[in-house]
Amino acid sequence: MRVLVTGGAGYIGSVASRMLAGEGHEVLVLDNLAKGHRRAVADLDLEVADLEDPSALSGVCSRFGPEACMHFAADSLVGESMADPLKYFRSNVAGSINLAAALVESGCRDMVFSSTAAVYGDAETVPITETHPKRPVNFYGLTKYMFEQALCALDRAGQLRCVCLRYFNAAGADTAADLGEDHHPETHLIPRVIAAALGSEPRAEVFGTDYPTTDGTCVRDYVHVLDLARAHVLACEHLQETGGSGIFNLGNGSGFSVRQVIETVRRVSGRNFEVVEGPRREGDPPALVASSDKIRDELGWRPEHPELESIVSSAWEWHSRHPNGYDS
Ligand SMILES: NC(=O)c1ccc[n+]([C@@H]2O[C@H](COP(=O)([O-])OP(=O)(O)OC[C@H]3O[C@@H](n4cnc5c(N)ncnc54)[C@H](O)[C@@H]3O)[C@@H](O)[C@H]2O)c1
Structure with a gap:
């Protein structure tokens, strides 16, 4: 299968690209390298282009002729989306529509889209199913939900089939391929706690210890990045076999608290570090x-x-090998 992977120089996209290539698929990574890393693409083909450049996307799609597209490229910082919503509408909505148009024009019919649990907003029931109300509380989640809606319309019009994967918290590393999480700024809990264990951050922070959870700290669902990548490959195969479009949650189904994550990092790393508990x-x-x-x-x-232990162990192994990320 010829697969175009947007955002393939980023965290999850690089792991999925390597998995696809390892299974004999032809992969072309498209990334503007704003957040991604050339080193994460290694020897795969890379096209440096931006979703906001429709003619570049048309050119790439007509030259490569993808049979399917995995669409990871996005801006995904919640706080930034609230401060600069236009940036998110341009990149995550308009940019994604440019991509869909280029795919349709080139005859490609299948897309796997990286959506997010942020489309749900505040959880009314846990565990969250796909039918839970969609009331995003930030513009990042809103832009992902808007593009999901556009994809549903394209499916109804018979122009593009799509699997939307609403993932919860991606975590861990592909240690065999030497691929890990290197975001600037890093907002995710596991790499932040690992940074405290490595001494590159002065301490780990806990925001809130009085939640109605087993130990009072927030509970999240962490999915290993290799399991996420596998889901994308399965979704692609499902579309190619014309199993039809669909929307799926992607999580472990079990939650871990902030304190459990901190304890697991301590155990796996064998290091102690300061933890500050705040409001x-x-x-x-x-x-x-x-x-x-x-x-x-x-x-x-x-x-x-x-x-959680195996997710944290893989992340610890990668970060201790790359304390400054891909620049190490
Ligand atoms: N990491 C998570 O826990 C998580 C959870 C839910 C959903 N997601 C979604 O999964 C996807 C991948 O997440 P990630 O953590 O790998 O992100 P990432 O930031 O590591 O990777 C995104 C990649 O897309 C590229 N990109 C961004 N805007 C682009 C544009 N306009 N044109 C071309 N390339 C562009 C960046 O350079 C980067 O390489 C994103 O769509 C994100 O919203 C991630």
Whole structure:
């Protein structure tokens, strides 16, 4: 299969690209390298282009002739989306529509889209199923939901089939391929706690210890990046076999608290570090845990690395090898 991977120089896209190539698929990475890393693309083909450049996208699609597209490229900082919504509408909505148009024009019919649990907003019931109300509380989640809606319209018009994967918290590393998480700024808990263990951050911070959870700290659902990448490959195969479009949650189905993550990093790293407990942060819901029954039933996806220990171990291994990320 010829697969165009947008955002393939980023964290999850690079792992998916390497998995596809390892399984004999022809891969072309498209990335503007604003947040991505050339080193993460290694020897795969890379086209440096921006989603906001429709003629570049048309050129790439007509030359490469993708049979499917995995669309990871996006801006995904919640705080930034609230401060600069236009940036998110341009990149995540208009840019994604440019991509869809170029794919349709080139005859490509299948897309796997990186959506997010942020489309749900505050959880009314946990675990969250796909039918949970969609009331995004930030513009990042809103832009992802808007593009999901555009994809549903293209599907109804018979122009593009799509699997939207609403993932919860991606974590861990592909240690065999030497690929890991290197975001600037880093907003995700596991790499931030690991940075404290490595001494590159002075301390780990806990925001809120009085939530109605087992230990008072926020609970989140972490999915190993290799399990996420596997879900994308399954979704692509499902579309190619014309299993039809669909929307699926992607999570472990079990939640881990901030304190559990900190304890796991201490155990795995064998290092102690300062932890500062502070007040709640505005907008953090107490618990976000996915129901992944639908993707298990319909695509046969099973997480191979569901334990927090193995997720943290792989991340620790990568970060200790690359304390300054890909620049190490
Ligand atoms: N990491 C998570 O926990 C998580 C959770 C839910 C959803 N997601 C979604 O998954 C996708 C991948 O996440 P990630 O953590 O790998 O992100 P990332 O920032 O590491 O990778 C995104 C890549 O897209 C590229 N990109 C961004 N805007 C672009 C544009 N306009 N044109 C071309 N390239 C562009 C960046 O340079 C980067 O390489 C994103 O769509 C994100 O919203 C991530």
